[in-house]
Amino acid sequence: MPAPSAKLKTHPAEIATLLRGETGTISMWSESWNARRFLLHVTVIIFGAGLYGAAMGWWRDPQQALYVAIKFPLIILLTTIGNSLINAMFAPLLGLDILFRQSFSAIVMSFTIAAAILGAFSPLLAFMIWNAPPISPQTISGSTYNLIKLINVVVIAFAGMTGNVRLFQLLVRLGGSRAVALRVLFAWLAGNLFLGSQLSWILRPFIGSPDLPVEFFRASALQGNFYENVFQSLQQIFNN
Amino acid sequence: MNEQNPVPPQIPPVIPSILSSGVRQLGDDPLERVAIPNIIAVIEALLRHPRRMMFQLRQPGAGKLIAAMLFISIVCSLIYGVVVGTFSGGQQLWIAPVKIAAGLMISALICLPSLYIFTCLSGSHARLSEIFGLLAGMLMLTTMLLIGFAPVAWIFSQSTESLAWMGALHLIFWFIATIFGLRFLEAGFSQSNARSHAGFHTWVVIFLLVAVQMTTALRPILGTADTFFPTEKKFFLAHWGDCLNLHDSETKLKSRE
Numbered sequence: 001m002p003a004p005s006a007k008l009k010t011h012p013a014e015i016a017t018l019l020r021g022e023t024g025t026i027s028m029w030s031e032s033w034n035a036r037r038f039l040l041h042v043t044v045i046i047f048g049a050g051l052y053g054a055a056m057g058w059w060r061d062p063q064q065a066l067y068v069a070i071k072f073p074l075i076i077l078l079t080t081i082g083n084s085l086i087n088a089m090f091a092p093l094l095g096l097d098i099l100f101r102q103s104f105s106a107i108v109m110s111f112t113i114a115a116a117i118l119g120a121f122s123p124l125l126a127f128m129i130w131n132a133p134p135i136s137p138q139t140i141s142g143s144t145y146n147l148i149k150l151i152n153v154v155v156i157a158f159a160g161m162t163g164n165v166r167l168f169q170l171l172v173r174l175g176g177s178r179a180v181a182l183r184v185l186f187a188w189l190a191g192n193l194f195l196g197s198q199l200s201w202i203l204r205p206f207i208g209s210p211d212l213p214v215e216f217f218r219a220s221a222l223q224g225n226f227y228e229n230v231f232q233s234l235q236q237i238f239n240n
Numbered sequence: 241m242n243e244q245n246p247v248p249p250q251i252p253p254v255i256p257s258i259l260s261s262g263v264r265q266l267g268d269d270p271l272e273r274v275a276i277p278n279i280i281a282v283i284e285a286l287l288r289h290p291r292r293m294m295f296q297l298r299q300p301g302a303g304k305l306i307a308a309m310l311f312i313s314i315v316c317s318l319i320y321g322v323v324v325g326t327f328s329g330g331q332q333l334w335i336a337p338v339k340i341a342a343g344l345m346i347s348a349l350i351c352l353p354s355l356y357i358f359t360c361l362s363g364s365h366a367r368l369s370e371i372f373g374l375l376a377g378m379l380m381l382t383t384m385l386l387i388g389f390a391p392v393a394w395i396f397s398q399s400t401e402s403l404a405w406m407g408a409l410h411l412i413f414w415f416i417a418t419i420f421g422l423r424f425l426e427a428g429f430s431q432s433n434a435r436s437h438a439g440f441h442t443w444v445v446i447f448l449l450v451a452v453q454m455t456t457a458l459r460p461i462l463g464t465a466d467t468f469f470p471t472e473k474k475f476f477l478a479h480w481g482d483c484l485n486l487h488d489s490e491t492k493l494k495s496r497e
């Protein structure tokens with residue numbers, strides 16, 4: 001049996017363990033609080049999501065790249081913190097008897113996986129942006145803009161899905177039941193998507209518009225919410 | 241041939257006593273018999289070991305436990321009320337918490353007699369104090385979940401001016417939290433030898449109607465008014481209709497601008 005101190009040691013190579021989804025080791029990590037490991041995961045989120053954000057914003061302007069590099073990890077961290085209490089309460093109520101620390105670290109680990117994937121794809125996105133014509137009203141209406149948007153959606157969806165598949169495997173390991181793990185994952189996903197969408201709405205723009213100035217927040221950041229906007233758009237579609 | 245059998249005789253496994261309805265009896269698990277000493281343990285028990293809470297509610301001296309649950313419910317609803325009040329700010333920062341805490345407690349109190357009657361009609365042997373305790377547990381779980389939703393509610397309340405949207409969001413959060421609270425109450429109800437759940441389900445409808453009507457009777461909770469209580473009596477559906485009409489006219493005005 002390994003010495004307890006060995007369990008507490010952290011190494012950047014542990015991210016590979018997360019990506020591989022070695023649930024035995026990962027569930028052991030979640031049993032005890034390790035500040036260094038937590039810091040490692042947060043660092044991966046900041047750098048991984050940050051680099052991807054920078055590549056995304058670079059098309060509009062280097063300053064936009066800096067802003068999105070800050071905003072992308074901020075959304076992930078604020079979503080995790082904002083929903084930490086309700087997620088921790090949902091787990092035992094839905095049949096998974098884990099502690100607040102475990103639910104929090106499980107979600108942080110799933111976001112770490114997603115951020116590591118995003119970070120790995122950031123050079124590819126940057127290369128694509130470098131090859132794209134400069135952003136302008138013409139490119140916005142052309143196929144390049146749609147292609148970049150589509151690639152962003154695909155990469156972010158892939159990163160998110162992989163993170164959640166690994167999270168599901170960990171929940172099965174912790175709870176011993178696929179049905180319970182699925183219930184908890186669904187509740188967590190719903191909450192995180194709900195808050196994450198609104199935070200993304202507040203922190204817009206990401207790619208940026210060529211007609212509007214480069215800024216961290218839009219002047220209308222706190223006017224209306226994401227769902228209100230979707231609802232109004234739907235109303236307009238059905239009224240026309 | 242050796243007549244001694246090396247295999248020890250099989251001891252029948254200890255099977256927890258099962259009620260005729262198939263429900264395991266409270267107290268079978270030794271963990272359920274452990275007393276709940278403080279408020280932190282009350283929160284822990286309600287979230288992780290609800291059966292322990294149900295067992296303890298049947299023991300002598302359950303009054304303290306019920307008082308603790310009501311205390312936590314009031315504190316949690318006051319905190320959530322402050323978050324609700326941040327939408328309008330000013331006077332609503334104290335009016336909203338007071339109205340939400342009072343509204344929830346009054347709704348529960350109004351519905352307690354009917355819950356007891358329905359429980360008895362269903363063939364249950366639960367005492368009034370036990371039913372009261374289960375109701376207090378339901379309130380506590382609901383308000384604790386509302387606290388969990390509070391950061392999300394606060395972010396939305398800072399980024400929208402629409403009364404209808406915020407009202408709908410708070411109602412959704414309250415509804416989700418209440419579903420979990422009612423699940424606890426039903427689990428407790430199942431332990432009381434009740435023959436049917438029809439009475440309980442009828443009571444759930446009554447409770448939901450009373451609670452939503454309470455939000456109308458104590459309005460405004462989100463918005464502002466010159467008086468603490470409303471000057472006009474309204475049914476909640478009429479109030480919601482008025483709010484939606486107001487929202488539509490505001491949206492049209494904005495789109496014209």
